[in-house]
Amino acid sequence: MFAATMETSYDQIIYRGFPYAQTHPDRLATLASLFGIDPAPVEHCRVLELGCGDGANLIPIAFSCPDSEFLGFDLAETPIAMGREAIGELGLKNVHLEAADILQLGPGLGEFDYIIAHGVYSWVPADVRDKLLAIAHDHLAPQGVAYISYNALPGCHIRQMLRDMMLFHLRDVAAPEDRIREVLDFLRILRQAPENVENPTPALLKQEVNSVFERAPEVLFHDELSEVYFPIHFTDFMAHAAGYGLQYLAEANLHDMEPGRVSNEVREQLEKYSGGRRLEREQYMDFLKCRKFRQTLLCRANLEISDTPIVSRVRNMYAASPATPVSPHPDLTGSRPEEFRGKKGAAMKTAHPLAKTAIGTLTRMWPAVIHFEKLLAQCGGLIGSPADAEGLAEILLATCRAGLVELHAYQPACVAHPGEYPSTTALARWQARHGHTVTTLRHTTIEATGNIETQLLTLLDGTRDHAALAEELGAMMQPPRYGRELRTEIDVNLAKLAKFGLLIA
Secondary structure, eight states, X not given: OOOOOOOOHHHHSOOOOOOOGGGSHHHHHHHHXXXXXXXXXXXXXXXXXXXXXXXXXXXXXXXXXXXXXXXXXXXXXXXXXXXXXXXXXXXXXXXXXXXXXXXXOOGGGOOEEXXXXXXXXXXXXXXXXXXXXHHHHHHEEEEEEEEEEEEBTTTHHHHHHHHHHHHHHTTXXXXXXXXXXXXXXXXXXXXXOOOBTTBOHHHHHHHHHHHHHTSOHHHHHHTTTOSOOOOBXXXXXXXXXXXXXXXEEEESSGGGGSOOSOOHHHHHHHHHHHTTXXXXXHHHXXXXXXXXXXXXXXXXXXXXXXXXXXXXXXXXXXXXXXXXESSSSOOSSSSSOEEEEOGGGOEEEXXXXXXXXXXXXXXXXXXXXXXXXXXXXHHHHHHTSOOOHHHHHHHHHHHHHTTSOEEESSOOOBOSSOOSSOBOOHHXXXXXXXXXXXXXXXXXXXXXXXXXXXXXXXXXXXXXXXXXXXXXHHHHSSSOOOSHHHHHHHHHHHHHHHHHTOOBO
């Protein structure tokens, strides 16, 4: 379809792909709906990913949405070949990967409901950045959504400082493997930098160095050591997008649009500085948070966008919550206050019966989702009177903005508890046979590092009950294992797999 590409650094050092929940059409559709537009249904849509790598993000989405169509492009041929091999082994017909320079992509692509470009914009030359936005303008459906991530200022000034140091150290090192080895040795030295109360910079530098060691070496090679490294202020990015007929819709994580735990005085001052304008408000929040990275959603400039999420749109959605109650025996219907805690410090304490009942119901069901109307009915039954629909919508939206609740435009197939004949997806079984990284139905990953976890996943095709799983798994182990202890271990692992979002009905 396209001319062969030249070898790239991504062919020399393979950048292992991952699924990113924030790029899933479900997330994009949810945010689009909350801010007032009507995107294509996740179950029947057309998706384009630019810079798709080995398809690790696109392939699981295609697997979970068989009636939708997916197309991915990447300049590097080696990861594309890897992705195509996976597609062939999985027998997928609705996803296609092509090796091509996006500068050469023409009008024949057609129209897409969702366009994804994760980890591209800040790492490519100016003409490619222009082309990326031009593709979004030329090929985005009238109610479509484009996701573009990029390194943001002012936070990236610290990262840029570290990059300058690393590039100086590598000024005479050319081979990719040598650059990785040398720079990791150098970073270990920077970890030993003396701290000084009069100069907090070394402490900030150490934090950045530590974050590098939390990632794979190939990520460092392709991100911080990339030939092109272009962090940008949010308002400058939006000016660039506006030049291509695109406007700001939202961030891919709704809670990223909140100022966080600040006083009302700070919130009022931010609003004063921004003059009530969305773009300025977001820029000032970047200053407040010293934000390093953004995941921005764009749509066509002619659409009317709500300034804030629309509460009534929640009534057409599904909800889920990974939060947990602090009390081992929470009182969900009485007057006693209860506290719920979620990820990244998210927390809520409330005595409101409807709020407690709703959040408590969602936490028990996790990772399964429930439609708003069904949750409304269940809450009414638990509190003994008809639940207030508007009040429930407001609760779910507020807790979503706080990072305690997830809202969804469609219903993933995962269940909260293992059934009599536990089953996972054919994708997860295939991944378990080929490695240890497995994609969940929530479009996240887990590492199945233990022998039991990996082997168990390969057996979960829905044809074996718990006893049969124990017998067959025990025979596969060296030496063979049988008995109550193994059965208990399997049940514990099945419960974990369910909570991760890996089991289906």
